[in-house]
Amino acid sequence: MKIIFYILPLFTFFIGVFMGYRTYRQEEKNKNRLVWDRIERRNIMRTINALVSAIDFKDHLTKSHSDNVKHYAVAIAAAMGLSHKEIETIAEACQVHDLGKIGVHDDILTKPGSLTEKEYREIKLHSLAGAVILKPFRFLAKVVEIVRQHHERYDGTGYPDGLSGDKISVGARIMAVADSFEAMTSKRPYRDAMSKEAAIAELKKYRGTQFDAKVVDVFLEVLENNPNLLQIVQKGEGAAE
Ligand SMILES: [Fe+2]
Ligand SMILES: [Fe+2]
Numbered sequence: 001m002k003i004i005f006y007i008l009p010l011f012t013f014f015i016g017v018f019m020g021y022r023t024y025r026q027e028e029k030n031k032n033r034l035v036w037d038r039i040e041r042r043n044i045m046r047t048i049n050a051l052v053s054a055i056d057f058k059d060h061l062t063k064s065h066s067d068n069v070k071h072y073a074v075a076i077a078a079a080m081g082l083s084h085k086e087i088e089t090i091a092e093a094c095q096v097h098d099l100g101k102i103g104v105h106d107d108i109l110t111k112p113g114s115l116t117e118k119e120y121r122e123i124k125l126h127s128l129a130g131a132v133i134l135k136p137f138r139f140l141a142k143v144v145e146i147v148r149q150h151h152e153r154y155d156g157t158g159y160p161d162g163l164s165g166d167k168i169s170v171g172a173r174i175m176a177v178a179d180s181f182e183a184m185t186s187k188r189p190y191r192d193a194m195s196k197e198a199a200i201a202e203l204k205k206y207r208g209t210q211f212d213a214k215v216v217d218v219f220l221e222v223l224e225n226n227p228n229l230l231q232i233v234q235k236g237e238g239a240a241e
Pocket of ligand 2: 065069097098179
């Protein structure tokens, strides 16, 4: 009977050691999984970015446009106090937002004149096409959402789904402002670049209709606090990566 007094503490001790070891192994496994998820995500994003660079051969503006949109969008998101994770997602989405243009005919992408209705319909498919291409990467769900919604308008007149207000994700509302500002201030085959002042006037004009008023206000504040932002971004010297 006395033997139980020796065996019981010993048994409890070994159970404790075993449970501790199991917890340690599980934590190590989780840590490794997180590291691998990050590496995998970075590699897949690099592959997708290579695809974006491929579109650059069709339309030489796509890569620099995406880089510039990212700098503006990250500046807005940071000024709005979004979390590091949200800002990272928005940056990734900006980098690939026009990926769907890979399916648009070259002569439409680079057409010097204005587009016919049929050509415009084709170009409008690019936000949906980009989302369809990226959808199999399940960990990019939030990026896919922003890519799909980046031409939605705050008043519900955008595409592809005609979403309005807060039904459009905050990332897509930010990107809409950054994307339009970058497009307006850049030279296109069919027009010269607009001045910063003229582009700001357009943002103000469509504040609350095409664009989320709050996002426009924050961006105007960012531009006011950084008067050289446009030149810095266009020279490719933006700080955000
Ligand atoms: Fe677009
Ligand atoms: Fe764009």
